[in-house]
Amino acid sequence: MCVRYLGFLLLIWFPGALHAQRGQQGCLAPKLDNGYFVLEEGTPHELIYACDKGHKPVVEGWWATSICQDGKWSHEPQCIDEKACIPPTIPHAKYTENSNGWYEEGHIIITCDKGYQDKNQDATAECINGTWSSVPVCEKSLQACGAPPKIPNAVIINQEYQDVFAADSEVKYECENGFTVEGTDTKKKIICIAGNWTTGPPCSSGTRPGTGHGGRTQPTGGGSGTRPGTGHGGRTQPTGGGSSVSSGSNGREGGTQFTTIDKCGRFPQISDGD
Structure with a gap:
């Protein structure tokens, strides 16, 4: 009883003890029912309090500390019934907050x-005799996706970092400087479907060296193309989709001849795509 009244008198006698730091706004002395304050030297911006028998602080622990920050206490000192429960901690979950705290x-x-x-x-979480019983657990959904995959030559835009994405979530990206989307697909995004990310259109650096309009192979060295199946001097070249190389022209070694590609063979196999 003496300690409780001593703490109250100190709050009245030394109002400066309720100021956080010089230059900051101070806090008003709070009212505390069913409990008492304890002031320690060297901590003028803190209030330590405890509660009478049958009650407990509104935060975890036998003793509680509230700090004055810019005119407000970090929590309003309260002593509640010992059979009541403080708010539970349930990761990745929401619930209705009680205004009493x-x-x-x-x-x-x-x-x-x-x-x-x-x-x-x-x-359902149930408060029984001051303790939460059978607190629910929120786990990652089987239909959700993890962090989006790294997309070559692209950066993800307008998206805050998160570990889990719900089903049907969309993530947009844009190509880095010097790269563009291939083909006619202009929707640069990937979607979470059944726990997996879809594959978006790739970013490429544009026309490949040695190719022209329509993807046809062009001759190098400033020369013109030859007819399929023939080379310089009327020599017959192999067909079937490949280019041919001769031993030279006019008796010179090292000359290289090219023909257009007429047959590409089977469709290529693309990993993780259609």
Whole structure:
């Protein structure tokens, strides 16, 4: 009893003890029912308090500390019934917050964040005798995706970092400088479908060296193309889709001849794509 009144008198006698730091706005002395304050030297911006028998602080622990920050206490000192519960900590979940800052005996319903689902279909947390019983667990949904894959020569835009993406989530990206999207597909995005990311259009550096309009192979060295199946001097060249190389022209070694490609063979196999 003496300690409780001593703490109250100190709050009145030394109002400067309720200021956080010089230049910052101070805090008003809070009212505390069913408890008492303890002031320690060297901590003028903090309030330490404890509660009477049958009550407990509104935060975890036998003793509680509230800090003055720019005119407000980090939490309003309160002593609540020892059978009440402080707010539970449930990762990746939301629930209705009580304006009092604590919960009487009873239950609350939680809702898992997007991309998560309640484990064992249990979405109820129950407060019994001051303790939460059977607190739900929110785990990653089987239909959700992890972090998006790295896209070559591209950066993801307008997207905050997150570990889990709900099904049907879209992530947009843009090609780096000097790269563009191939083909006619202009939608640069990937989508989370059934736990996997789709494949977006690739970013390429444009026309490949040695090719012209329509993808036809052009001769190098300033020469003109030859007819399929023939080379300089009327020599017959191999057909079937490949280019041919002769031993030279006019008796000179090292001359290289090219023909157009007429047959490409079977369609190529593309990993992770259609």
